[in-house]
Amino acid sequence: MKIGFDNDKYLTLQSEKIRERIGKFGNKLYLEFGGKLFDDYHASRVLPGFAPDSKLRMLLQLTDQAELVIAINAAAIEKNKVRNDLGITYDVDVCRLIQEFRDKGLFVGSVVITQYSGQSSADQFRTKLQHMGIKVYRHYTIEGYPRNVSRIVSSEGFGKNEYIETSRPLVIITAPGPGSGKMATCLSQLYQESKRGVKAGYAKFETFPIWNLPLKHPVNMAYEAATADLNDVNMIDPFHLEAYGKTTVNYNRDIEIFPVLNAIFEGIYGESPYKSPTDMGVNMAGFCIVDDEACRKASNQEIIRRYYQALNRVAREEGSSDEAYKIELLMKKDKIDASMRQVIGACNTRAASEGAPAAAMELTDGRIVTGATSSLLGASAALLLNAVKACADIPHDVHVIAPSAIEPIQTLKTRYLGSKNPRLHTDEVLIALSVSAATDPVAEKALAQLPKLDGCQVHTSVMLSPVDINTFKKLGIQLTSEPVYEHKKIYH
Numbered sequence: 001m002k003i004g005f006d007n008d009k010y011l012t013l014q015s016e017k018i019r020e021r022i023g024k025f026g027n028k029l030y031l032e033f034g035g036k037l038f039d040d041y042h043a044s045r046v047l048p049g050f051a052p053d054s055k056l057r058m059l060l061q062l063t064d065q066a067e068l069v070i071a072i073n074a075a076a077i078e079k080n081k082v083r084n085d086l087g088i089t090y091d092v093d094v095c096r097l098i099q100e101f102r103d104k105g106l107f108v109g110s111v112v113i114t115q116y117s118g119q120s121s122a123d124q125f126r127t128k129l130q131h132m133g134i135k136v137y138r139h140y141t142i143e144g145y146p147r148n149v150s151r152i153v154s155s156e157g158f159g160k161n162e163y164i165e166t167s168r169p170l171v172i173i174t175a176p177g178p179g180s181g182k183m184a185t186c187l188s189q190l191y192q193e194s195k196r197g198v199k200a201g202y203a204k205f206e207t208f209p210i211w212n213l214p215l216k217h218p219v220n221m222a223y224e225a226a227t228a229d230l231n232d233v234n235m236i237d238p239f240h241l242e243a244y245g246k247t248t249v250n251y252n253r254d255i256e257i258f259p260v261l262n263a264i265f266e267g268i269y270g271e272s273p274y275k276s277p278t279d280m281g282v283n284m285a286g287f288c289i290v291d292d293e294a295c296r297k298a299s300n301q302e303i304i305r306r307y308y309q310a311l312n313r314v315a316r317e318e319g320s321s322d323e324a325y326k327i328e329l330l331m332k333k334d335k336i337d338a339s340m341r342q343v344i345g346a347c348n349t350r351a352a353s354e355g356a357p358a359a360a361m362e363l364t365d366g367r368i369v370t371g372a373t374s375s376l377l378g379a380s381a382a383l384l385l386n387a388v389k390a391c392a393d394i395p396h397d398v399h400v401i402a403p404s405a406i407e408p409i410q411t412l413k414t415r416y417l418g419s420k421n422p423r424l425h426t427d428e429v430l431i432a433l434s435v436s437a438a439t440d441p442v443a444e445k446a447l448a449q450l451p452k453l454d455g456c457q458v459h460t461s462v463m464l465s466p467v468d469i470n471t472f473k474k475l476g477i478q479l480t481s482e483p484v485y486e487h488k489k490i491y492h
Helices: 007-024 041-046 056-062 074-078 090-103 120-131 184-196 218-226 238-244 252-269 292-315 321-333 342-354 380-393 403-416 426-437 441-447 467-476
Strands: 029-033 066-073 110-115 137-139 172-176 203-204 234-236 249-251 358-362 368-372 457-460 480-481
Touching: 007 029, 007 056, 007 203, 029 056, 041 218, 041 292, 066 074, 066 090, 066 137, 074 090, 074 120, 074 368, 090 110, 090 358, 110 120, 110 184, 137 368, 172 184, 172 203, 184 203, 184 252, 203 467, 218 234, 218 292, 218 321, 234 238, 234 252, 238 252, 249 252, 252 342, 292 321, 292 480, 342 358, 342 368, 342 457, 358 380, 368 380, 380 426, 380 441, 380 457, 380 467, 403 426, 426 467
Parallel strands: 029 172, 029 203, 066 110, 066 172, 110 137, 457 480
Antiparallel strands: 234 249, 358 368, 358 457
16 A cells, blocks of 8 residues: 655645745734544545644644634534534534643634524533633624625624634634534634734635645545535636636635635725635645555545445435435546445455355455354454454464354353344454453464554445444444445334
C-alpha cells in the first residue's frame, strides 16, 4: 500500500499559510473550520500518508495564537440531532469536543448557540455549560438570511447577536457537524469587530474538494461520494476563472453563496477582500500529494466503500436510495466498478462455495484471506483469526484458540446471557485469543499481528452487527458488506 501524501510537508505548509492569512488582516482572523479537526479518517483513506490527526497537529503548532469557538444550532439541540458516526447528540458532542480539545492542549474560549429563538432546550444547555465555567453566547435568527443583506449587516441583524469575546489572533470556529452556523458566526464577528474599530479577517479551511486538483480527480470525486446525502456537487469556480483566468475547484454551496457573501463583506468593510470562493480558502493539501496514482487508487476504493455503505443504509431503512444512486452515477462516470475491490469477489466466491456467510480480507502485502461461518465462529471472527495466522506465518490448520476455550464462552452466551447465537463475535474471539496468549506462545505470536491489520480491506457477504463493525473500525480495517441480512426476519 503506497504512500501518496507527504504529511510532514503538509504540517509545515498549512501552518505557514494560516500565519500568512492572519498577517493579512491586522492580526485577527476568524477561520471557519470544515470537517473533522481530529480523527479525519476520510482524508487518511483517500490521501494515503495523511495522518488522521494531521489538522490537530498542525493547530498545535499555532497553540499560542489560536483559540476555539464551538458553534451549535439551537434547532439541533431542540431536535436532539444525532451524529451518525458516534451515535451521540450534537449537544453531548459539544461537551466531548471541549474535553478532547483541552486534553490535546488547545484553548476553547467559548460556545455559541446559533439561530437562537428562545428554545427552552437551548436555554437548559446554556445553563449547563455555564455551570461548568464555559462562556456561552447566543446568535439569533435573522429574517431573510442570507439574502437580505441590508438587514443582515445592521443593528437588527448581526448587531443583535451577542459579541463573542476572544483573546487570540486566530479564532477557529468549529462545530459537531454541518448546519451549525459556522460561517454566520464568523461574519457576525466581523461585523461586531468592525463596530469596535477592528478590521478582522475571515478565511475558510476545508480539506475537500481540493481546489488545485482537476474537477474529476478521484480524490475530489470521493468527496462527492462522501457527501451524496447532502447534495454537495464539485464545480469549477467561475469567479476565480473570471478574476484570474485559472481553473480551480470548489463546491456548489460556496459558489452559490459567494455573491451574497461578497455583498456582506462590502457592507462590513466597504469592499470585499476576496474575488472568489477559492480565494477564501487556505487549504494546502493539494501541494503535498507525492504519488498521484496511489491517491487515485485509494480514492476509487473509497468511492466503492461509500457506495456499499449507502446500499447498507437503504437495506436497514436508514437512508434514501437517492444517495446510492448518486454514487452509482459517479462510479459510471469515472468507470469505477466493484470488481476493482478484490475482496468483494473473493468473499462472494467463498460464500457461494460454503453456502454460508463469508468474509475476505486483503492484507497489506496483497494476499487475500477468507473466513466462513462455522459452529464455533462467525465469518468475521474466523476471518480475523485466519488473518493474524497468515501475518504470523502460522499454518492454517494450527489452532491458536483451543475449541475447549471457545465452548465455555458459548455456554455463557446462550445459557446464562440468553443469546440465541452461540458463535463468537469478533470482540469475543479477540478476548479468547488474548487469554490463550497468556499460556500459548503461538497464540501470543498471533495476537501480536493485530496492528498489521490497520488499513486492510474487508468485505463480508452479509451486513454485520454493530459489535463487529466497531471492532473492525477500532482495528483500522476498511469494511464493506453486501446489503443483505444474514437471516430473514421481520425484526433484527
